[in-house]
Amino acid sequence: MARAWNLKSRPTGMPTMDNFEFGETPLPALDDGMVHVRNRWLSVDPYMRGRMNDVKSYVPPFQIGAPLEGGAVGEVVESKDPNFVAGDWVLHMAGWRDEAVVPGQALNKLPQIPGVEPQAFLGNLGLTGGTAYWGLLDAAQAKAGDIVFVSAAAGAVGSAVVQIAKAKGMMVIGSAGGAEKCEFVKSLGADAVVDYKSGTPLVKALAEAAPKGIDVYFDNVGGDHLDAAFAVARRNARFAICGMIDSYNSGEPATFRYIMRVIAMRIMLKGFIYTDYLGRNAEFYGEMGPWVAGGQVKSRDTVVEGLEKTPEAFLGLFSGKNTGKMLVRL
């Protein structure tokens, strides 16, 4: 038997503990090709909120009465897939539970990178860091010497963007809300910081922080941040569109005063999703692995102890209980 968190009901607005139910579920038989895994680390991420709704999106919705899913790192207990043996560390999506029997095809063996701990594959070597890495370097085609603006720079993805950009020789301006978060962004190496809660209009604050304009914008926010990026973009600027959290929450249509600059400045915008790049993981591990091991790209994790606390950890994402990546240790 595995212990798991099931989706009990779909939330309207902010999710609560009532939407989750803890229970025991039998493990499937260990047929040929299947692998029995004991989870050690679970990831909780904001995107999971979307999967709690019954709507079509780029990931299918969670099912009522079934365990939730999410990134997990565990150890192989027993394997009927010749590619795995007991003791292997693996990354997979059967999170929100302590044990799982999953097809070997759905498992990724963690690569051996000296100095890297297994939970890094849920953070800077997983969805968080991969989103930052591919968004910045592929979707936005950022290169050494570029002036990069990143919104929500104190968040898990944003702080990875700041550090990757510095490791690659770019100039970085990060936005964050409040003095404490802005200090944190500076401590990551950002050349300038914009405090969007300071009362100064964002376009003005950004124009002061980036007097020469910006070549790249990494968008986690949408709305006013995206409009300010349009306002200060230089010729041939490239925008990676990763998230538009402003619009998720407000439900209001987004309004842009400066979108016409797309033409005069020949701006390119590109929406992207991390999973499109899974086929290029070797490339990603090859560059990001040494940065994580060497401390050039650091993670400020918030670790919650015990499977029982998983929904609490998840809900904490929406009330600011975490700094950096939120993890559950089993």
Place this chain on the structure above:
Amino acid sequence: MARAWNLKSRPTGMPTMDNFEFGETPLPALDDGMVHVRNRWLSVDPYMRGRMNDVKSYVPPFQIGAPLEGGAVGEVVESKDPNFVAGDWVLHMAGWRDEAVVPGQALNKLPQIPGVEPQAFLGNLGLTGGTAYWGLLDAAQAKAGDIVFVSAAAGAVGSAVVQIAKAKGMMVIGSAGGAEKCEFVKSLGADAVVDYKSGTPLVKALAEAAPKGIDVYFDNVGGDHLDAAFAVARRNARFAICGMIDSYNSGEPATFRYIMRVIAMRIMLKGFIYTDYLGRNAEFYGEMGPWVAGGQVKSRDTVVEGLEKTPEAFLGLFSGKNTGKMLVRL
């Protein structure tokens, strides 16, 4: 002496005849490297309205008391540049006048393409067709089999986009305002037409015209048209942003309900300007020349006779006096 139209005053809002002044100006001396040209065809284009303002844009403003500028096709009268001889047909920017002395470096000799008339280099083999060609094929990376949506499809650029897309084996949906313009778009070969004046909400009308969604959007309009394109875009859709006439006129910020689909659908947007592609004219003439000569890409020109009528022709662009490309014959 040349006869020319000078900018008398800068318009506020819609330009009028009072903003123009007709006069004689002495021609500069024919020094080494200079060429004396007699103009035969002048182009008037909507973008010239922007150059009447004293604001920084991607083309510098016209100067008060000096002749306006614009695309012109003429014949060489006398040349002190070894690259040109009397009788050569040339394309240049010293329009709004009957004669000019210009540096040979600022002249382009018209290529010899059998069956093509010289004024085509002000239309489908010039700014109009080049904007359509490069926007569709380079900025939006459109290819055979794509479903293409183009706004303002009855306009000069839009109708070239429709015909190029069909020549390249794409499916095309065009938008236009009113039954007559929609009929014209169909006559160009469009597979479906959306009448944005029909009263049906644009998103709904476009979803019906493109039940499988769209792969490419060629934007001449911005605003609701761009939002509708976000709403129906398929995965990896590409948008070429050519103009946002909705926003030029209203002065209101643009509002988008569907911009978040940029992420889920991995949409790419690219602003572009025709002049960026002048270095690739040989490529453009090589493909577009035979289409124009063979009638696969047609132009429905409105021809006004006489230099005296140039401002009138220009003003006519804003009151719908033209169908297709507006030209002045000298």
